[in-house]
Amino acid sequence: DAAFGTTYACGISKPTAPDHEIGVRFLNIGTMYLQVFHDLDGTGGNAFYNVGSSLTTSNWHQITVTCEKGASGSDKSTIKLYLDGTLVGTNINGPTKEKQDAFSAESGQLFGVGARYGSNNSPALHSSAYFDEFAFWSTALDADAVSAIYNSGASIDLSQDSGDYDNSSNLESWYRFENNFDDSQANSSEGVAEGDPSFQTNFGIGGSQTPP
Numbered sequence: 001d002a003a004f005g006t007t008y009a010c011g012i013s014k015p016t017a018p019d020h021e022i023g024v025r026f027l028n029i030g031t032m033y034l035q036v037f038h039d040l041d042g043t044g045g046n047a048f049y050n051v052g053s054s055l056t057t058s059n060w061h062q063i064t065v066t067c068e069k070g071a072s073g074s075d076k077s078t079i080k081l082y083l084d085g086t087l088v089g090t091n092i093n094g095p096t097k098e099k100q101d102a103f104s105a106e107s108g109q110l111f112g113v114g115a116r117y118g119s120n121n122s123p124a125l126h127s128s129a130y131f132d133e134f135a136f137w138s139t140a141l142d143a144d145a146v147s148a149i150y151n152s153g154a155s156i157d158l159s160q161d162s163g164d165y166d167n168s169s170n171l172e173s174w175y176r177f178e179n180n181f182d183d184s185q186a187n188s189s190e191g192v193a194e195g196d197p198s199f200q201t202n203f204g205i206g207g208s209q210t211p212p
Contacts, residue, residue, distance in 0.1 A: 007127035008116040009063060010134070011037060012109050016119050018042070020109065023116050024063060024081075026055075026127065036065055036091065038079050040103050044095035049081055049088045060132070062150045068140040073098035080140075085150030087143060113175070115194070123194050130200065132177050133158075139170040159184070 011023015018041040027033040027048070032055050037046040055061060064082040069075075077094030080087060094100075113134050115123035133155055141149075144164035149156060161168045174184045179199050181191030 006125065007129075008112065008114070008125045009127060009129070009131075010111065010113045011116040012111050012118075013037075013116050014109055014119045018103070020103065021046075022111070024065060025116075025125070034063070034081060034083070034088070036079060036081050038065075038067055038077070038091075038094045040095035040099040043099045044077070045091070045093040047079070047081075047089065047091035047093070051083055051088060054083055060130075060153060062153075064141065064146045064149070066140040066146075067094055067100070069100055070094075070097040073101075082143075082146045082150075084153075085147040112194075113191070114197070126195075133174075134177070135174045136172045137167055137170045138172050139167060141167055 005026070005028055007026050009024040009026060011025070012020060013023070014020045019039070020041065021037045021039040021044075023037045025035040025037070027035055031050060031052050034049045034051050034055070035046055036049070038044045039046070062082070062084050064085075066080045066082075068078045068080075070077055073096065075097055076092060077097065077100055079091040079094045081089050081091075110117040110121050112123050113131055114129065115126040118124055135158055145167055148163050148165035149158070156162055156165065158165075158171050158174050159168055171185060173187065173189050175181060175191055176184055177199065181193060183189045183191065
């Protein structure tokens, strides 16, 4: 987004029971922040991370959020945010293990990329940014795997283990956005366009970057 403002990179928000909120928000409040939400059925929370000039409108960036379950049912999850392969911050106020075990990300609530889906299943707080290579895993990636995926800004084949990335068997959905919204994992989680998004080839923000 040219000015970032207050928009969503991705997410859902369902403030009616069972209330869930999962996503990443851009915030420009004098300096640039990323806000991470992870709340399932009323347990969990959100955290702000000051990323300042590390997040710019002139380059591609990798944003990764992981959620590691607590040891027992009432223990809270640990949420980590990475920017361009580097850990930005850790929040130990995620949803409890019992809540995370009880709810599925594929339970019918729509998840937006470039916006947040609300309780009425309509997108809001759209971002005008470019998005590419969006994926979900069924395990919390470790720091080495996140760094390997970032690969200094060059994409890798997420369906194959490579170096410190050894989580291909946990890859649930992978949207490459190559002129379609298909899930390359073929698990019936195809994306659907809202509004009139467009695809770009060999063109990035400001015309200076090449997408992975």
